[in-house]
Structures are given as structure tokens and as C-alpha cells.
Amino acid sequence: MPGVERTLSIVKPDGVEKNVIGDVIRRFEGSGLDVVALKMLRLSPEEAGRFYYVHRERPFYRDLAGYMSSGPVVVMVLEGEGAINRVREIMGATDPAKAAPGTIRADHAESIERNIVHGSDSSGSADFEIPFFFPEVGIFSR
Numbered sequence: 001m002p003g004v005e006r007t008l009s010i011v012k013p014d015g016v017e018k019n020v021i022g023d024v025i026r027r028f029e030g031s032g033l034d035v036v037a038l039k040m041l042r043l044s045p046e047e048a049g050r051f052y053y054v055h056r057e058r059p060f061y062r063d064l065a066g067y068m069s070s071g072p073v074v075v076m077v078l079e080g081e082g083a084i085n086r087v088r089e090i091m092g093a094t095d096p097a098k099a100a101p102g103t104i105r106a107d108h109a110e111s112i113e114r115n116i117v118h119g120s121d122s123s124g125s126a127d128f129e130i131p132f133f134f135p136e137v138g139i140f141s142r
């Protein structure tokens with residue numbers, strides 16, 4: 001049992017553009033997760049590159065940094081039992097063509113890159129991604 005975890009989620013520029021910020025948060029809250037930190041911001045290409053540094057050798061890295069800095073995003077920390085995998089299940093597979101019916105990406109995403117939402121893929125990623133955006137004093141556990 002993973003116990004109570006924190007995970008970072010991002011409503012990406014395409015999600016903000018499509019007005020699905022509320023739908024994404026509703027799905028997370030509806031599954032019993034708490035939103036314990038939240039803000040809207042626009043990443044620079046350099047910041048987006050640092051956030052996705054683990055993908056620096058991948059062929060899509062430059063495009064990904066460009067897309068993630070193309071408009072505002074909403075970043076949030078979610079907390080609850082097994083939060084990391086729960087968020088991944090609610091999002092669906094990275095490629096929306098492979099995402100299970102009823103998941104965020106199956107319902108809203110256009111492509112593997114423009115896939116509406118991000119969620120930490122492991123506790124190690126969450127430990128890097130959460131402080132990337134939020135200091136501990138900016139996280140409000142309940």
C-alpha cells in the first residue's frame with residue numbers, strides 16, 4: 001500500500017485553451033484527492049526544458065518545451081491515498097489513442113504531445129516536480 005502521497009499535475013496549454021481546467025480538477029476531487037496547492041503561470045521555454053529535463057535525449061524534447069511554454073498552464077499538488085497512480089489512472093495513457101474510455105485524455109486530448117494534462121509518474125518524479133513549483137510553506141495539507 002502506497003499510503004498518503006502527493007503528486008504534481010499540470011493542466012497544459014491545450015487544456016487551458018479548451019476550458020477544461022474545471023473538468024480536470026472536478027475529476028481529481030471527485031476521486032477523493034485533495035487539491036493542496038494551485039496556481040496559473042506561463043513557463044519560459046528554458047523552464048519547460050528544465051521541468052522535462054529527464055526527456056532531454058528524446059526526439060520530442062524541443063517541441064515539448066516549445067508547446068509547454070506556448071501559453072498559460074495550471075499547476076497543482078494533489079494529496080491522498082495512492083495519489084500518484086490514482087492521477088495516472090484518471091488521466092489515461094500518454095497517447096490519447098491508447099487511453100481508456102472515460103479518462104481525461106480519451107475525452108479531451110488531440111495527440112500524444114497535446115495531451116491536456118500531466119501527472120508525476122513516480123514518487124521520485126513527484127519529489128522533483130512539486131518543489132519545482134511550490135515551496136513546502138505553499139502546500140496546504142488537510
Ligand code: CMP
Pocket residue numbers: 055060064094112113114115117118119
Ligand atoms: P507528460 O505526461 O507530461 O510527460 C512527458 C510528455 O512528453 C508527455 O506527457 C507528452 O506530452 C510528451 N510526449 C511523450 N511521448 C511523446 C512522443 N512520442 N511524441 C511527442 N510527445 C511525447
